[in-house]
Amino acid sequence: MEDRGNEELTEDEVIQQRAAKRQKLMQDLKLKGIVGINNSVQSENNNDPESNIQEHSTDNNVLAQTDNNVLSGPQQDMQASDSDSDSDDMFDNEEADVEVKNSNPNSGKHLQLHESMLDNWDDVEGYYRIIPGELIDDRYQVMSTLGRGVFAAVVRAIDLSNNGSGETQVGDNGGATTASAGGRKDRSTATAKNGSTGKNKVETNLVAIKIIRNNETMTKAGLKEVEMLEKLNARDPKHVRNVVRLLRSFEHKNHLCLVFENLNSNLREILKKFGRDIGLNIQAIRQYSKQMIQGLDLLRECEIIHADIKPDNILVDDSKTVVKIADLGSALEYNTDMEVTSYLVSRFYRAPELLLGLDYDFAIDMWSLGCSLYELYTGKILFPGQTNNQMLKLMMELKGKVNHRMIRKGKFSLSKDYFNGDMDFISHETDKVTGEPVGKVIKDVGPKESLKLKLRGMETPGTEEYVLLEQFVDLLDRMLALDPSKRIKPQEALTHPFLDGF
Structure with a gap:
């Protein structure tokens, strides 16, 4: 990009400049062996972490598998929802999943960004630039983007720690699976729907991570949310009163992160x-x-x-x-x-x-x-x-x-x-x-x-x-x-x- 001295750059030019810098740094770091990259993680398209967004699909056959066809109901027309403000829903379809394909969480290779890339961690609005496959807090491997709202972006991740308390999901080569919810005793063992016992399966602890925007007001609101969730969780230690469970919170590259049980x-x-x-x-x-x-x-x-x-x-x-x-x-x-x-x-x-x-x-x-x-x-x-x-x-x-x-x-x-x-x-x-x-x-x-x-x-x-x-x-x-x-x-x-x- 042409050097324009002290002249103020447009937002698009700032993004292009950062993208060029990121690309050069990633190449240099890759050559030096500083960044470990799982070959299954697709590189960013034009270095924009939102450019690989794909439409998330769900197996509609689940309806037929639901007892007593409990979800079918009276015939009426469906109307779209509306709101005065953008939503910060944990599962917002407006931004579909960005999946990490064929990622093996046990491979030991996860994307970790070098400290010199600090100025590229956020976009111009303070949202964290999410990279599928990145390892967050030396523990969570990002698998997909679930949505983005006013306050935060939300990702699904695998908890790679030995004491991960997320949802345990057992899977095999794309076969349909069931998953335990919140670690409750009556669902402590996940079993494939095809009747197999789970032998030779890969177990993963799935969580949802809400990454608050890098903004003083948003961070303050996020800390308040943590305080209220901890109060609710303490009042419901057995997790039976139907409020989502906060597992923990931490800071990652100047962003407050809230880790929740995974709900699909x-x-x-x-x-x-x-x-x-x-x-x-x-x-x-x-x-x-x-x-x-x-x-x-x-x-x-x-x-x-x-x-x-x-x-x-x-x-x-x-x-x-x-x-x-x-x-x-x-x-x-x-x-x-x-x-x-x-x-x-x-x-x-x-x-x-x-x-x-x-x-x-x-x-x-x-x-x-x-x-x-x-x-x-x-x-x-x-x-x-x-x-x-x-x-x-x-x-x-x-x-x-x-x-x-x-x-x-x-x-x-x-x-x-x-x-x-x-x-x-x-x-x-x-x-x-x-x-x-x-x-x-x-x-x-x-x-x-x-x-x-x-x-x-x-x-x-x-x-x-x-x-x-x-x-x-x-x-x-x-x-x-x-x-x-x-x-x-x-x-x-x-x-x-x-x-x-x-």
Whole structure:
């Protein structure tokens, strides 16, 4: 590249300059034997670690192997998820897996970067440049990129230590396998689905590593997440209350890294792969509901508000029967730094008290979970508003008008955003003639329908599933109470007929 003296370089030029330097250094170091490179690790395309991204595939036959076809469900149309901000999901499909092909973790050859490459470890936004095959913390060999969000990038890795506590997976030459989840006693031995005993197999400890951006604000948030996860893990030493397990944390090249148990998917992916156009079976919804509410109960006990419950942030194990709440990047400690804001939580799952600017508590997570469960069962987003105003309108059309006490107390209620002085709702719409935004006063905003009507016909009358559906509708109604003081709490929900005795 032409030398331009002290003239400021563009971002593309900076990247090209770094790439050229990296290529030269890698070549020099390789010749000197300083860097060990596994021949199975593909070199970077144009030295951009994201350029080798491939579409990750999943064996759809797993649906047929699931007991009682538990994931199939009622026929409905699937709509895409939306949010006001980028997600930091541990399994984000927008960045598919970058796999290390034919890598042998026992070969003793792993990619280690020389100290002279310090200025090339990060991209211009502070994300760590992930290189498949790299050895992190002298222990974890990076296998694939799982996703990248606002706060961090997430990779799947093999824990090469003798005391690795990740998921034990046994495999043979591409054969289908099952995996133990979290080292629980009833799943301590992994066995190939083809019935073999695992003889002559290679055992690996898989983990997921969240690599926080090299940024003071992000690092501070990451340390807070570690603190909350450690609190949750300590409260649940047997790991049975459905919150993802943090194994350890460490620093790697100025990046805080969080090591989690390996879980292969999330409920957004499950819905896309097995519930597109049909939703999930009511039995699966029942099973998932109980586990997620157990997770909310643990969060409440530890006085933690998750603040971003949605299908993307509920991880699923390989059997598709165990789910765990994950991604506490937005979580808050109750009564600590709880700023009143209408943009907390992803929009489709945002509770009405947040929209109106009221004080909030753990009840916002129960609302988000109610929205998520409806979506999992039907394949449709319950409140697909494109703005907060539209969101509140849809909520009131289903559940009735927000009570006047909430309107009076809300920081944002009595304004052009929602209600006028007579407490009539102002709907933000577009004039069909001029195309200009207008405010339409609606005196009778709802309810116009009910959850029972929306879900009518989803199950056959006289069947066990129909009885479960009626119970599910009642539970959803309680989870989606507009008044947070009347919204069902986790302990109450666990004794609801839909979940009690299950």
